[in-house]
Amino acid sequence: MDPQKMQEQMQKQQEAVQKQEMVREQRAAVMQQVLENDARIRLSNIAAVKPEKAAQLENIIIGNMQRGTINGKINESQLIDLLNQFSEKESEAASKVDFKRKAFDSDDDLDLDNLDL
Numbered sequence: 001m002d003p004q005k006m007q008e009q010m011q012k013q014q015e016a017v018q019k020q021e022m023v024r025e026q027r028a029a030v031m032q033q034v035l036e037n038d039a040r041i042r043l044s045n046i047a048a049v050k051p052e053k054a055a056q057l058e059n060i061i062i063g064n065m066q067r068g069t070i071n072g073k074i075n076e077s078q079l080i081d082l083l084n085q086f087s088e089k090e091s092e093a094a095s096k097v098d099f100k101r102k103a104f105d106s107d108d109d110l111d112l113d114n115l116d117l
Contacts, residue, residue: 030062053086
């Protein structure tokens, strides 16, 4: 690979990292505006344990904000309610394993008394 292509590739990677950082900062700014301090702390605790769940919760909050269903700031109890609703939907969507046991099979098919050993 020639040096010019490598330099272009590195520049694209740096731009992608900068874009991701900018999106992260914008999300943080939105959460700052929408969440009260106790709710923000709760969300950061969730993010420490399950970052993917916190990101999904942030997406729900941002979506609700864009639809105009959020009035004022979200406090901790409202965040917990959102989390419970999210968890219920997630558990409903989870695949359910159903074990089907074999039906009772009588021994009539086998003649165990007349086996030649």
